[in-house]
Amino acid sequence: EAGVAQSPRYKIIEKRQSVAFWCNPISGHATLYWYQQILGQGPKLLIQFQNNGVVDDSQLPKDRFSAERLKGVDSTLKIQPAKLEDSAVYLCASSFRDRGFAGELFFGEGSRLTVL
Amino acid sequence: TQLLEQSPQFLSIQEGENLTVYCNSSSVFSSLQWYRQEPGEGPVLLVTVVTGGEVKKLKRLTFQFGDARKDSSLHITAAQPGDTGLYLCAGVNTNAGKSTFGDGTTLTVKP
Numbered sequence: 001e002a003g004v005a006q007s008p009r010y011k012i013i014e015k016r017q018s019v020a021f022w023c024n025p026i027s028g029h030a031t032l033y034w035y036q037q038i039l040g041q042g043p044k045l046l047i048q049f050q051n052n053g054v055v056d057d058s059q060l061p062k063d064r065f066s067a068e069r070l071k072g073v074d075s076t077l078k079i080q081p082a083k084l085e086d087s088a089v090y091l092c093a094s095s096f097r098d099r100g101f102a103g104e105l106f107f108g109e110g111s112r113l114t115v116l
Numbered sequence: 117t118q119l120l121e122q123s124p125q126f127l128s129i130q131e132g133e134n135l136t137v138y139c140n141s142s143s144v145f146s147s148l149q150w151y152r153q154e155p156g157e158g159p160v161l162l163v164t165v166v167t168g169g170e171v172k173k174l175k176r177l178t179f180q181f182g183d184a185r186k187d188s189s190l191h192i193t194a195a196q197p198g199d200t201g202l203y204l205c206a207g208v209n210t211n212a213g214k215s216t217f218g219d220g221t222t223l224t225v226k227p
Contacts, residue, residue, distance in 0.1 A: 110157075
């Protein structure tokens, strides 16, 4: 079974530039999460999708971050414009459980963003 | 906001030693998960504990969930270099269907 796929693995940009990350979850997983992991910290939830609908985006800085999951499968996370403090690893995770039980989260390898 | 505190933040030991790391919260969770993360990779689930007082064993790893379902511990017996990594606990909110992570314990086991 293929795991969660993310790209790119690494990205270096200047502040105020834009960047997009892509995630393809495990086939059949209805729930998709984007987490931000700053060096030395645990993952922090940015947004949670159930199929193609947003369940929770309360921690997403909506003035600069956006995310979509148009067909309920793969997802894109965009940052525009980027700030220095956005330097982090962006982890995508998926779960086969329906809303109501988190179950096991399957993570991708992450996309490491460096903002200069 | 539900917060999870993990301790110690860093732990460096010699191969063969035993260790315990802790995960504490002021909130009650439906269940608690432990993940292990290696450099350059995403976290991988080790165990989920659900019932207060529950103890689960996974080879040399023993996981305990507190009676009040607010705290947990992970004990490793005879640590090996392959145990090196970041150990994360995550509190599960069943109603919301999401997990809240602590900041982890970075474990280094020296040969």
